[in-house]
Amino acid sequence: MRMKHALIPTLRDVPAEAQIPSHQLLLKAGYIQKVTAGMYTYLPLGKRVLAKVEQIIREEMDAADGQEILMPITQPAELWEESGRWDAYGAEMFRVVDRHGREFCLGPTHEEVVTDVCRQFIKSYKQVPLRLYQIQNKYRDERRPRFGLMRGREFVMKDLYSFDIDEAGLDQAYQDMYQAYNKIFSRCGLTFRPVLADSGQIGGGYTHEFMVLAENGEGTIAYCDSCDYAANIEIAEAKPEACEDKHDAAAVEKIVTPNIATIEDICKFLDDTPQNSIKSVLMRADDELIMVLVRGDREVNDVKVQHVHPCLNIEMADEDFIVEKIGAHPGSLGPVGLKDIPIYADLELENRTGLACGANEDGYHFIHVDMARDLPEVTYHDLRMLNEGEKCPVCSGTIQTARGIEVGQVFKLGTKYSEALGATVLNEEGKATVLQMGCYGIGVSRVLSATVEQHHDDKGIIWPKTLAPYHASLIVVNIKDEAQMAAGEKLYAELQQAGFDILFDDRKERAGVKFNDADLIGLPVRIVCGKKISDGIVEYKYRDSDEVLEVSVDEVVDKIKDFYQD
Numbered sequence: 001m002r003m004k005h006a007l008i009p010t011l012r013d014v015p016a017e018a019q020i021p022s023h024q025l026l027l028k029a030g031y032i033q034k035v036t037a038g039m040y041t042y043l044p045l046g047k048r049v050l051a052k053v054e055q056i057i058r059e060e061m062d063a064a065d066g067q068e069i070l071m072p073i074t075q076p077a078e079l080w081e082e083s084g085r086w087d088a089y090g091a092e093m094f095r096v097v098d099r100h101g102r103e104f105c106l107g108p109t110h111e112e113v114v115t116d117v118c119r120q121f122i123k124s125y126k127q128v129p130l131r132l133y134q135i136q137n138k139y140r141d142e143r144r145p146r147f148g149l150m151r152g153r154e155f156v157m158k159d160l161y162s163f164d165i166d167e168a169g170l171d172q173a174y175q176d177m178y179q180a181y182n183k184i185f186s187r188c189g190l191t192f193r194p195v196l197a198d199s200g201q202i203g204g205g206y207t208h209e210f211m212v213l214a215e216n217g218e219g220t221i222a223y224c225d226s227c228d229y230a231a232n233i234e235i236a237e238a239k240p241e242a243c244e245d246k247h248d249a250a251a252v253e254k255i256v257t258p259n260i261a262t263i264e265d266i267c268k269f270l271d272d273t274p275q276n277s278i279k280s281v282l283m284r285a286d287d288e289l290i291m292v293l294v295r296g297d298r299e300v301n302d303v304k305v306q307h308v309h310p311c312l313n314i315e316m317a318d319e320d321f322i323v324e325k326i327g328a329h330p331g332s333l334g335p336v337g338l339k340d341i342p343i344y345a346d347l348e349l350e351n352r353t354g355l356a357c358g359a360n361e362d363g364y365h366f367i368h369v370d371m372a373r374d375l376p377e378v379t380y381h382d383l384r385m386l387n388e389g390e391k392c393p394v395c396s397g398t399i400q401t402a403r404g405i406e407v408g409q410v411f412k413l414g415t416k417y418s419e420a421l422g423a424t425v426l427n428e429e430g431k432a433t434v435l436q437m438g439c440y441g442i443g444v445s446r447v448l449s450a451t452v453e454q455h456h457d458d459k460g461i462i463w464p465k466t467l468a469p470y471h472a473s474l475i476v477v478n479i480k481d482e483a484q485m486a487a488g489e490k491l492y493a494e495l496q497q498a499g500f501d502i503l504f505d506d507r508k509e510r511a512g513v514k515f516n517d518a519d520l521i522g523l524p525v526r527i528v529c530g531k532k533i534s535d536g537i538v539e540y541k542y543r544d545s546d547e548v549l550e551v552s553v554d555e556v557v558d559k560i561k562d563f564y565q566d
């Protein structure tokens, strides 16, 4: 491609809203253009990278017996009513109405649609295992789209759905996809980890997320420094840490605690430690109020609470709501004497005594609280956030944490959709059997962001050789110099003849501009026809190295072949 004709609108400055390197560089290097919040045009360079990622995914999905299909983006409300999910997703679902007033959504995912395909054609156990996949735009009206392609409202996803006669078949599909994902992300040149994750509202069994390790990742993973335990922090198991108990049998006492609003305040006031206080958190689970108790020095883990108290939306109750409902401020809340509100406690509070907590009255607290005696109806669960430095729940190693970008997720759905939509087959004995399903997603457009997050420097992007939009930049320093231009044209023809995609910088620009653009765009190899061409020498440089090699012009093709060979 000759840059004179290429649409590569590099920017001198990027919009202030672009906060992280991948967002800044994909804009600055002319890969994407923002149309509106969370919606982007892939410009020619961006589209070429997207195609490379898709190709790697297709190869591995086909190798894992996937059959590619393409389902509609617009999905009839009826299908989501059959699965019971039409009202489960509020503002996040893009909805449209057609000329007859019929309701549709713009597909955020395709479980319903693919199950509809299956129920129409799959009637016998002989027709499964079946694995159908697509690579298609998805629509989710994120409250806060940000970080460019990392969290868009329209994004490209590969979603595969597996159908099997039994759980053994589903396990096999899950393992096959797990292996395929490891191959895909390795081929993309990413440093990643599969981690145990939360299966969320889609139900089904457990799930793994594939996390690309990056400081700007929105997810946090907890992993062990000794064994291969790794989990999304949202569900990482936090075993109760042994804690010195007072064995305090004194009766609960209500004390005056003026201007005490935090755990720290009450500890100072009582000259005690946070391990001897109860952090009481009031939460809204859909429209219901619940209270969650953790030890004073711990944090509540919302996702774990949601597993104990199933609900669609869970959030901390805000101050006004607390004052209105309880008549006290957040710092004065406590479980003692609380009526008609379910109370869940973290395992670390079980059988604890001599504890302090709010009295649900500003300016008062309870002390000498004995969990078993004073709160007999409380149930105990793992409800706290795991912390770095704690013991690994599997071995005696130490938990480390890291930020990560979720680029893929594999789920066991079980019969949630096949039951709801009646996707059944006759088994060997002729008995109607509900199919076992799995679903497996990859955020294809998010892979571009994740790759740039892991592969860039202060000059620009450093594409892994498998994803680069072109194989090499070919620069002629001075297009007015006949020898340089002739050599450039000759090399351009030879390299393309050899099957390489070349970005040929034949622009009337200063050398510095050409070099900076080459670094910004980030192709793996840069070849420069400059003054030394009179001696038959060109400059040859890899983007991920500072070393500038002098190579004879007739060795270039072989050198590039070697580089892309392995």
Ligand code: 9G3
Pocket: 089, 092, 093, 094, 108, 109, 110, 111, 139, 140, 141, 158, 159, 160, 202, 409, 411, 439, 440, 441, 442
């Ligand atoms: C919705 C909306 C947002 C959603 C969903 C539904 C996430 C929804 C979960 C999944 C699970 C897997 C197949 C590919 C891999 C992920 N956000 N999920 O179901 F209506 Cl608005 O999508 N689906």
